[in-house]
Amino acid sequence: MAIAEAVKRCRPNVISAYPITPQTHIVEDLAQMVADGELKAEFVNVESEFSAASVCLGASATGARAYTATTSQGLLLMAEVLFNIGGLRLPIVLTCANRAVSSPLSIWNDHQDAMTVRDSGWIQLWAEDNQEAADMHFQAFKIAERVSLPVMVNMDGFVLTHAFEPVDMPEQEEIDAFLPPFQPKYRLDPANPLTFGYLAEPDKYMEARYILHRALDNALPVIADVAAEFKRKFGRGTDPFVEGYTLEDAEVVLVGMGSMMGTVKDAIDEMREEGTKVGALRLRTFRPFPKDAVRNALRNARSVAVMERAISLGNGGILSNELKEALYGAKTMPNIGSFIVGLGGRDVTTDTVRKVAKDAANMAHCTEFVDLRMELIAEGDR
Amino acid sequence: MNGISLTPEQLKKNNLTSGHRACMGCGESLAGRLALNAAGKNIIVTQATGCMEVFSSSYPDSAWNVPWIHSLFENQAAVAAGIEAALKALGRTDTRVIAQGGDGGTADIGLQCLSGMFERGHDVLYICYDNEAYMNTGVQRSGLTPTDARTTTSPPGEESWGNQRPKKDLPAIAAAHHIPYVATATVGYYRDLEKKVQKAMSIRGPKYLQIHVPCPLGWGYDSAQTIKVAQLAVLTGLYPIFEMEYGELTAVRKTPKRRPVEDYLKLQTRFRHLFRGEGSKEQLARVQAIADENARRYGLDER
Numbered sequence: 011m012a013i014a015e016a017v018k019r020c021r022p023n024v025i026s027a028y029p030i031t032p033q034t035h036i037v038e039d040l041a042q043m044v045a046d047g048e049l050k051a052e053f054v055n056v057e058s059e060f061s062a063a064s065v066c067l068g069a070s071a072t073g074a075r076a077y078t079a080t081t082s083q084g085l086l087l088m089a090e091v092l093f094n095i096g097g098l099r100l101p102i103v104l105t106c107a108n109r110a111v112s113s114p115l116s117i118w119n120d121h122q123d124a125m126t127v128r129d130s131g132w133i134q135l136w137a138e139d140n141q142e143a144a145d146m147h148f149q150a151f152k153i154a155e156r157v158s159l160p161v162m163v164n165m166d167g168f169v170l171t172h173a174f175e176p177v178d179m180p181e182q183e184e185i186d187a188f189l190p191p192f193q194p195k196y197r198l199d200p201a202n203p204l205t206f207g208y209l210a211e212p213d214k215y216m217e218a219r220y221i222l223h224r225a226l227d228n229a230l231p232v233i234a235d236v237a238a239e240f241k242r243k244f245g246r247g248t249d250p251f252v253e254g255y256t257l258e259d260a261e262v263v264l265v266g267m268g269s270m271m272g273t274v275k276d277a278i279d280e281m282r283e284e285g286t287k288v289g290a291l292r293l294r295t296f297r298p299f300p301k302d303a304v305r306n307a308l309r310n311a312r313s314v315a316v317m318e319r320a321i322s323l324g325n326g327g328i329l330s331n332e333l334k335e336a337l338y339g340a341k342t343m344p345n346i347g348s349f350i351v352g353l354g355g356r357d358v359t360t361d362t363v364r365k366v367a368k369d370a371a372n373m374a375h376c377t378e379f380v381d382l383r384m385e386l387i388a389e390g391d392r
Numbered sequence: 393m394n395g396i397s398l399t400p401e402q403l404k405k406n407n408l409t410s411g412h413r414a415c416m417g418c419g420e421s422l423a424g425r426l427a428l429n430a431a432g433k434n435i436i437v438t439q440a441t442g443c444m445e446v447f448s449s450s451y452p453d454s455a456w457n458v459p460w461i462h463s464l465f466e467n468q469a470a471v472a473a474g475i476e477a478a479l480k481a482l483g484r485t486d487t488r489v490i491a492q493g494g495d496g497g498t499a500d501i502g503l504q505c506l507s508g509m510f511e512r513g514h515d516v517l518y519i520c521y522d523n524e525a526y527m528n529t530g531v532q533r534s535g536l537t538p539t540d541a542r543t544t545t546s547p548p549g550e551e552s553w554g555n556q557r558p559k560k561d562l563p564a565i566a567a568a569h570h571i572p573y574v575a576t577a578t579v580g581y582y583r584d585l586e587k588k589v590q591k592a593m594s595i596r597g598p599k600y601l602q603i604h605v606p607c608p609l610g611w612g613y614d615s616a617q618t619i620k621v622a623q624l625a626v627l628t629g630l631y632p633i634f635e636m637e638y639g640e641l642t643a644v645r646k647t648p649k650r651r652p653v654e655d656y657l658k659l660q661t662r663f664r665h666l667f668r669g670e671g672s673k674e675q676l677a678r679v680q681a682i683a684d685e686n687a688r689r690y691g692l693d694e695r
Contacts, residue, residue: 023481024474052477056470057508064467064505068438068474071461074481076474094463198436198459198475200487205454207462214451 012177013079013105013165014039016144018049019185020103020151023074023192026054026065030084031117032167033107037079059084063091063104070100071206073197075151078102081167082109085123089130092160096131097222098207101154101161101192103147104132108268108319109167110354118355119167121268124296125320125328131222133161133229134297136267138253140165140175142294145246148180149236152189156236157229164296166269168355180244188243226298233295251300252307253292256282260289262370263308263344265333266317267293270351270358274317277363288367293329301336308337311344315370317363319352326350326377345374356381404457407431412455413447417615419605419622420444420494420521423579427519427603428458430589434486436479438472440493440502441465443528444521466501468493469509472516485515488593492519495536496526498602499562510569510598517592517599520562523607531610535560538630539682540675541662543610548665553675558682566600567636573597574636578604580622584633584645591635604631612661624656629683632690647692653679 013036017025025044027037043049052069056062059080066076080088085106095102106124110116124134135150137143143165150161165171180188196204210218230251237250255275257263264274271292281288291307293300308314314337318327325331327348334346349366352358362381369378384392407428414421424444428437437460439445445462448455463471472491479487491509493502498520509516525543526532533546537555542548546555567574572595577585585603592599606622608615625631626645630653633645654676657663666675687693 024477026474026477050481052481054473054477054512056473057504057511060467061470061473061505061508064463064470065474065477067463067467068461068471068476069478069481070474071471072436072475072478072482074478076478090464091467098463198461200434200436200459203457203459205449205456205460208449208451208454209446209462210451 011035011039012140012144012179013147014043015179016147017077018043019180019182020077020147020189021075021191022051022077024052024054024066024069024076025078026056026062026069026076027078027080028056028059028062028084030059030081032109032171033079033081033084033105036105036107036171059087060091063088063095066102067091067095067098067100070102071098071198073192073194073199075192076102079105079107081107082111082123085127086111089127092127092130092132095160097218099158099222099225101151101158103150103154104160104162105147106162106164107167107171108164116354119169120353120355121319122321124162124164128297131159131226132297133159133226133233134164134295135161136164136294136296137170138269138271138292140170140173141177141246143170144177144179145240145244148185148189149240152236153229153233155192157225157232158195159225159229164268169269184243188240230298230300248294249303251293251295251303253294254307255290255292257289257291257307257310259287260311261287262313262315262367263289263291263311264315264317264363264366265291265293265329267296267329268319270317270319273358273360274363277360277367280360281364281367286367299332299336304333304336305340308344309340309342313370313374314344314346315366315373316346316348317351317358317366318348321350321353345371347373347375348377349373350377350379351381407433407456407458408448409455409457413450414443415609415615417608417618419579419607419618420523421447422618423521423585423603423605424492426579426582426585427589427601428490430586431488431490431517431593433458435488435490436475437490437492438463438468438475440468440497441528442494442497444492444494446528465497467505468497469502469505469516469518472518473509473512473514476514476516489516490519491516492521494527495520495522495524496534499535499560507569510566510571510600513597515596515598517589517601520600520602521605522602523605523610525610527607527610536562540666540679542665543662554665563600563602563636567639569598570639571598571600572638573599575600576602576604576631576633578622578626578631578633579606580604580619580626581633581645588635610662612664613659617659621656621659624651624659627651628653628656629687629692630656632686632692634690641690644690644692646694648695650683650687650693653683
């Protein structure tokens, strides 16, 4: 409900979505708001996520503020359109209720869906709790429209989407002041007939991709600027890129994204009481990857344990690979271990976190699955 | 012969202007110009990947004098739905929306998006330029390739006479959505084509127009013969020209002196294998039976 309320206050002109667990209640609530006349928008009930993304693409190119929400299989079905939206520089906002990817079928939470489309030219923001997820939507539209790039707001399926938490919802007037109506730089308009989505031959394609890549890099200061403005106006928000937790003297740093970082912080409080020097680093912005912020935050770390809720099959953790790239050549390069946790809704408990922290120093440059039930794995598959 | 040259002002009058990269004698480019000119100036066009997209929009050149967007191969109907929803939301409903694609982008890969757009009742005219194969990728078989046609993926050989399946009846599929207007047209009868576009634009809601557009390269005929080939498809009964409103047949172009299908087939190398070898007579009879069935179904022979 909080997300639908937040999206409503962003005054989208066009909403298009296809139902998929655990995204459904977000778009159900928006449909009701439109039906009740609370939200003046076109709600387009499509026959697939592929069409949902395509409807948003057409609407955004025409100058409308466009919104969709999905997860998992739906996000993968959108994949071709997502890349196209990135290339067309359309400021669409998408809520991804992060969920595992089939097969086996799982409706439960991990991060494989969004990680798989990380190269599509979308900005990716990752929320830890519902307040942050709601606040991210106000910022997402503002960022998207300032830099002409789409923004994906990631929030863990069920863990966040189906949680009851008190959320402070800004008044409509406050959001109107923060997020003025969309003023597109370019739009489909017979008064000024522009051509969108051209063909680029080999002597032009690379430049288009370079410009898109630079646009993502250049979005970093805008993300920071919008977060700072939001904090000034509403008094909430962490660092726009990374949030550190007891990092100052931490020898072991646990890195991750999303709701499990709350559990990580609880586990750290316990371990700190026991005298272990452990800290955490949560990435709030994953695309563009905030290399400088990550480098700076980990400058004193000796061991880094990346807690990954997705995997690049045949290689290993995705986040740890990105982290290694960011830290390669740093003055003090920490050991970096990759710990696959919480796939397909497996709980990440304080015990899980403790195991990771304990193994961190020994697991440099390895990939370890945590909390595996070995009794389910045949001898030959171990 | 007098040379004809157009002024820049005249060039701007065409919604799809000249100077693009289509092949000589391209039926699709001619149909595109006629159809979009008939639609007027206050339109937004979205286009599937395919020949027309490629020949008209190679950066930095554009042949489009109307706002135009190409997204993907299979989503133009959904993009059009989004454009229409945006125009509604922004109060710009004087501007109308046209989605267009080739036969592959419409009947095969784009069929789901097309059905969704029809079913939701968007005010969109969808134009399918039917040249009966994937021409942009080099003449591969599509769901609208006619029986016995040679394409690169339905080649005739010892065991085959070419494409063994009948042409998908896409107008009937469109009509099954009970949308206000479904029609077929051909670049061979351009006044009829223009009138159908104008009629479609006078109706609010989803419209489907399928235009037969011969392709000299893919079909293998002299590029000066595009109009003649297009007309023969109608005159032989192989491409019935009709209108349907809310699922009911309302008008048919009659061909009382129907020509034998050979008159159409023999002009094209894609059917050359039907004129030689053992069994070719039976194959020709098979194609003639398709024309005869069209004549029965649409009443083509009636006066």
